[in-house]
Amino acid sequence: MSASSSSASPVASVRSAVDAELEAFCTAHRAQLLEIGAELAPAMDALEAMLAGGKRLRPTFCYWGWRGAGGAAGDPRVFRAAAALEFLQACALVHDDVIDNSDTRRGLPATHKRLAKLHADHGWNGDSEGFGQGAAVLIGDLCLAWSDEMYQASGFPLESLQRGRSPFDAMRTEVMAGQYLDTLEQVRGTESREAALRVMRYKSAKYTIERPLHLGAALAGRHEELAPVYTAYGIPLGVAFQLRDDVLGVFGDPSTTGKPAGDDLREGKRTLVVAETLARSGRADADRFRSLLGAPDLSMEAVEWMCALIESSGALDACEELVTRYSDEALAALESPALDESAREPLRELVAAATRRAH
Amino acid sequence: MSASSSSASPVASVRSAVDAELEAFCTAHRAQLLEIGAELAPAMDALEAMLAGGKRLRPTFCYWGWRGAGGAAGDPRVFRAAAALEFLQACALVHDDVIDNSDTRRGLPATHKRLAKLHADHGWNGDSEGFGQGAAVLIGDLCLAWSDEMYQASGFPLESLQRGRSPFDAMRTEVMAGQYLDTLEQVRGTESREAALRVMRYKSAKYTIERPLHLGAALAGRHEELAPVYTAYGIPLGVAFQLRDDVLGVFGDPSTTGKPAGDDLREGKRTLVVAETLARSGRADADRFRSLLGAPDLSMEAVEWMCALIESSGALDACEELVTRYSDEALAALESPALDESAREPLRELVAAATRRAH
Structure with a gap:
């Protein structure tokens, strides 16, 4: 579903807060990856490109589930916990596209296609498609691990997190x-x-x-x-x-x-x-x-x-x-x-x- | 490395406890999957087959890391937290075999090959190899999610888990x-x-x-x-x-x-x-x-x-x-x-x- 034209729609009001949390998380984790190796930059670029396009449906329902249970409006902790669901969704989409061998996602090249192009552009050895698929499996795995990491680091008391x-x-x-x-x-x-x-x-x-x-x-x-x-x-x-x-x-x-x-x-x-x-x-x-x-x-x-x-x-x-x-x-x-x-x-x-x- | 012949070796003493924890976790999660659909049984079989063959290296180092820090001998919580690392390893192996297109793992068919055979044996539509790879990506994802679930349910105080x-x-x-x-x-x-x-x-x-x-x-x-x-x-x-x-x-x-x-x-x-x-x-x-x-x-x-x-x-x-x-x-x-x-x-x-x- 698209956001309604009104910026006060229940989707749009969550989306900007969730986007900001995702951006902060990605900035920190890009630094972590680049410390391991500068060659990880294109993988991180692909991950962020996939993350950027979402409609934030799951975070939106998480946020309104919180509000419906009496949670405070605009609590940054719930935006972080809700944003973690976007990493899970990014994993699902990246892996889905590998499984279905889809060329595109939201009008852009699918993650494995993007990495296959990186391989082809550099003229590396072996099969570009195979490299792209392997890299996309790993990028999806990273999204899945980060989903959980972001959830656990959302700032809620540990008892609340455990209940969730x-x-x-x-x-x-x-x-x-x-x-x-x-x-x-x-x-x-x-x-x-x-x-x-x-x-x-x-x-x-x-x-x-x-x-x-x-x-x-x-x-x-x-x-x-x-x-x-x-x-x-x-x-x-x-x-x-x-x-x-x-x-x-x-x-x-x-x-x-x-x-x-x-x-x-x-x-x-x-x-x-x-x-x-x-x-x-x-x-x-x-x-x-x-x-x-x-x-x-x-x-x-x-x-x-x-x-x-x-x-x-x-x-x-x-x-x-x-x-x-x-x-x-x-x-x-x-x-x-x-x-x-x-x-x-x-x-x-x-x-x-x-x-x-x-x- | 293989376990030494002595059952008191630092590997063997951890292995049996970790195996028992993995078995208990899998029994409960098989029931969860079968409640969703009986057709999930072969996926769970493949997951358990991959999990069964490990040398438990990472749990062994986790356990001795705990003991070296003064943790009590034989604490079931540490075996559970350590066993969670085997799910992470199972994800890595299942996905590695997809990425490298390996036919075997420890002398047995790789997970994607096993699922490809399921497809071929049933004469289902489409490409057996493609089905096997897709199913293996999902089985690896399940292992990654369960790694974290098992860790968080290991029974340690939440503060200890957060430190870990x-x-x-x-x-x-x-x-x-x-x-x-x-x-x-x-x-x-x-x-x-x-x-x-x-x-x-x-x-x-x-x-x-x-x-x-x-x-x-x-x-x-x-x-x-x-x-x-x-x-x-x-x-x-x-x-x-x-x-x-x-x-x-x-x-x-x-x-x-x-x-x-x-x-x-x-x-x-x-x-x-x-x-x-x-x-x-x-x-x-x-x-x-x-x-x-x-x-x-x-x-x-x-x-x-x-x-x-x-x-x-x-x-x-x-x-x-x-x-x-x-x-x-x-x-x-x-x-x-x-x-x-x-x-x-x-x-x-x-x-x-x-x-x-x-x-």
């Missing part, structure tokens, strides 16, 4: 497990709605929304009271957010991110949109859809036919209905009296921002 | 930076002794010996007094250990590990042995050595010629002299009165075990 460990640890295990299952569903060519929903639950809903909210509540010392509220809000919102993303990945995103139409179809992603389409189509249509899905040279005509089937089968409507239903569920959870008043409206705005038709 | 964070964090950054520099030296075809020594310092000496000792001392609350002693012991011992390993990687290891002769020459590793040989040989010999280094189809005859040049150039003697000199340096550091008496003899034995001619 439970959601922090769960979040890491769940995103990696979810990512593994996603990879598995792709190669197994799964057509089950349940399998698609499970991946969305772990890879998106828990990782992006529920666990960051839990972390904020735990840091504020009110995990027990607020965890059920945040689960009731975060899981449906996270699935709705991913569904919106999946629909945009098929039909294209008319706004700034400019995802081309058919992208996810060309990649053969096994989303709920695909599962719904196959379940709702006749045998001949389903067979043709199946045979086209994941073809790297998919023509514009084929994409149009597939999009038409997604609509005519009723899959698109079913997905849009789910987005609405899940968004309403998330909004209903915000009625809880346990929630601090200061967070109610921002968390409501985040539902709208996460599920609007253009990102 | 400084060596723990440094160790992670240093091993990844060292690994990146190692990869870089390979592709640059570096022939400098200094570059080879720097990689040994970060990738082996600090990571395997110095930082684990520091961690033990920090957990015992005596980091300040013992860090200089452990650095004076750990850095030369770590370089000697790596040099011994490099010599065995060229001339073969007659003992149980059965590394074939010439292995490192075939891989083209830019070790100090290679740097010394090139620096000490005439131009014609050096050129021929250079042209053979890293040839995957290197003949037994070529290996023999290269080994002969390593000997006749004086490089082998120079390396053996360094092993002796660094071992003596490490032993001399153990004379420090700051060191608790209980650790002096075990740390002395570890010098011998790390540098003996057969591992």
Whole structure:
């Protein structure tokens, strides 16, 4: 989701504080790396480039989870702990791009491509692609280690940090497990709605929304009271957010991110949109859809036919209905009296921002 | 290094306790993964297989670092904190094998090969090798996250854990930076002794010996007094250990590990042995050595010629002299009165075990 145009949006107000914390952390750690070897500069450049582009979604939910649990506005400690989640996300993206062999990320070369170019530009020995992939694995590892280092150095009392460990640890295990299952569903060519929903639950809903909210509540010392509220809000919102993303990945995103139409179809992603389409189509249509899905040279005509089937089968409507239903569920959870008043409206705005038709 | 035949050796006494802690941690985390999805079982199997084979070097140095700082014998908390280092090592090995595209590890299929076979055996869609590599990246990530989780759950007071964070964090950054520099030296075809020594310092000496000792001392609350002693012991011992390993990687290891002769020459590793040989040989010999280094189809005859040049150039003697000199340096550091008496003899034995001619 993009930041709203208002600088007082619940995303934008967190973003600048988180960006400043990330910058301070990177400045110190660049110095540490350069002391080991000046040749580490391009690796650090690549790491910072990946870190720079994020929407700070997870820190935003962590911050509002803290506020909803009565945490003070603008506490620099919570911005640091929340910023640590961006290092985890940077690891996930850098490694994802290696795993999927993606060329670009947010319109820029993926980290492994950037390092492959460094290799090629210097005319070093061996395979540029192989060097790039190896270097990207290591850069992702560094991000993962630094996520934890930044969290632990956020300045909270050690008891608060230890309370936050439970959601922090769960979040890491769940995103990696979810990512593994996603990879598995792709190669197994799964057509089950349940399998698609499970991946969305772990890879998106828990990782992006529920666990960051839990972390904020735990840091504020009110995990027990607020965890059920945040689960009731975060899981449906996270699935709705991913569904919106999946629909945009098929039909294209008319706004700034400019995802081309058919992208996810060309990649053969096994989303709920695909599962719904196959379940709702006749045998001949389903067979043709199946045979086209994941073809790297998919023509514009084929994409149009597939999009038409997604609509005519009723899959698109079913997905849009789910987005609405899940968004309403998330909004209903915000009625809880346990929630601090200061967070109610921002968390409501985040539902709208996460599920609007253009990102 | 192998455990000595005596069960009272400083390695063996730590190993069984560390193994038991790793097993308990894995049992709980397997249950966590299977609750997310039964299909995660093969990933967990692969993770445990990689974890099972280690020599527990880093936990051993962590434990004796603790004892040398006055920590109590057999404290289960230190075994747990030390065992956490094995998860870090498992991440390093799984990712290393992906980066180097190695087929085997300790005589068994590398993790990515194991997962590639799972893919092939099931006849899943797409490329088995690609699936195996992606899955191995994720399994390594899980190991890295769990390293930190196990450390933080070791049962020490939070203040002790926080004191240990400084060596723990440094160790992670240093091993990844060292690994990146190692990869870089390979592709640059570096022939400098200094570059080879720097990689040994970060990738082996600090990571395997110095930082684990520091961690033990920090957990015992005596980091300040013992860090200089452990650095004076750990850095030369770590370089000697790596040099011994490099010599065995060229001339073969007659003992149980059965590394074939010439292995490192075939891989083209830019070790100090290679740097010394090139620096000490005439131009014609050096050129021929250079042209053979890293040839995957290197003949037994070529290996023999290269080994002969390593000997006749004086490089082998120079390396053996360094092993002796660094071992003596490490032993001399153990004379420090700051060191608790209980650790002096075990740390002395570890010098011998790390540098003996057969591992």
